[in-house]
Amino acid sequence: MIFLQGIQKSYWNILLVQIVLILFECSILTQGCDDVELVTRERWDAREPKSTESMATPVPHLFIHHTAMGACNDFESCKQMMQIIQNFHMDDRGWEDIGYNFLIGGDGRVYEGRGWNRVGAHTRGYNRDGIAFCLMGNYVSKAPSELMLNTTKKMVKCAENENYVMSDYQLHGHRDASCTECPGSELYAIIETWPHFKKGPLPKYMCG
Numbered sequence: 001m002i003f004l005q006g007i008q009k010s011y012w013n014i015l016l017v018q019i020v021l022i023l024f025e026c027s028i029l030t031q032g033c034d035d036v037e038l039v040t041r042e043r044w045d046a047r048e049p050k051s052t053e054s055m056a057t058p059v060p061h062l063f064i065h066h067t068a069m070g071a072c073n074d075f076e077s078c079k080q081m082m083q084i085i086q087n088f089h090m091d092d093r094g095w096e097d098i099g100y101n102f103l104i105g106g107d108g109r110v111y112e113g114r115g116w117n118r119v120g121a122h123t124r125g126y127n128r129d130g131i132a133f134c135l136m137g138n139y140v141s142k143a144p145s146e147l148m149l150n151t152t153k154k155m156v157k158c159a160e161n162e163n164y165v166m167s168d169y170q171l172h173g174h175r176d177a178s179c180t181e182c183p184g185s186e187l188y189a190i191i192e193t194w195p196h197f198k199k200g201p202l203p204k205y206m207c208g
Contacts, residue, residue, distance in 0.1 A: 033158035036151055039111045044079040046112075047086055049097035053119040058166045061130035062159060063123045064152070064191050065174045066144075066183040071106045071137035078105035081136055095121045100134040102155060108147040110155060116164050123177050125204030131164060132174075139184030149190065156194070169196055176200025179207035 067085060072078035086098040093099075099121035100113040113134075114120050122132035133155055135144050143149075159165045171194055174182035183191070191197060 033110075033155065033162075035154045036158070037109045039075070039079075039105075039109050041112050044082045044111055046082070046098070047090065049114075050090070051096045052114075055117055055119045055128060057117060057131075057164045058169070059129050059131055059164065060166050060169050061123075061126050062156065062165050062169055062171045062196070063126065063130050063132045063174055063177070064171070064183050064187065065100060065122060065132055065134040066139045066187055067103070067134060067136050068138050068140075068182065068184070069136070073106040075105075075107060075109065078107055078109065078111060078136065081105070082111050085136075089121070093121075097121075100132045102132075103134045103136055104144075104148050104151050104155070105136050106145060106148060108151050110151060116159075116162075123174055124206055126177055126202075131159060135183065135187065139187035140181055141184075141186060143186040143190060153194075170198035171196040172198055172200060172202065177202045177205055179205075 067081075069085070070081065072081045082098070082103065085103070089095045089099050090097065097118075098113045101115060101118070101120050101122070102113055103111045105111055116131070120127050120130075120132055122134070123130055133152055135148055135152065137144060137148075144152075156171070160167075160169075171191065173188045173191055174180055175188065176198070177200060192199070
């Protein structure tokens with residue numbers, strides 16, 4: 001009986017430690033981002049990256065992307081979409097992990113990609129000095145929902161408040177650094193009106 005009580009006590013101690021670690025991780029990831037719900041990699045069942053590279057912040061560039069894939073409107077469909085994107089990036093493109101730092105779902109949640117302090121694979125020439133927010137869906141002919149746009153704005157504000165971007169940072173669409181439609185004409189027309197926007201082509205603009 002004493003042995004069983006010891007096992008139960010150990011179990012609850014381990015569970016408590018895990019809960020504390022999860023809460024601590026969430027607090028670090030969402031510092032200054034109290035207005036957004038962030039879904040950690042653990043919650044969307046991310047694969048382990050093949051490797052990671054640390055990135056110094058603040059950075060001078062913030063890029064907006066779209067996935068140009070299907071949209072998602074609730075946690076389960078967005079979780080599935082995150083897994084599809086990660087598999088595509090790692091298996092088809094041969095990248096180390098999902099390319100973006102954070103993704104915004106149609107459910108208004110923010111999904112953790114590489115996070116704030118890891119080099120991404122999102123914008124050639126700017127991966128080591130830029131952070132990328134990617135909106136799930138295709139915005140060539142339609143705009144994202146107000147919910148998604150508001151969440152993206154909150155993440156931009158978080159990046160500013162927590163010094164992940166420089167005070168004089170520039171905001172761009174992916175197309176400002178590469179010959180691509182991304183983030184779609186409808187979304188691009190919206191971010192053109194946002195503070196810190198800087199139209200391309202940027203100095204390291206490239207195709208191919």
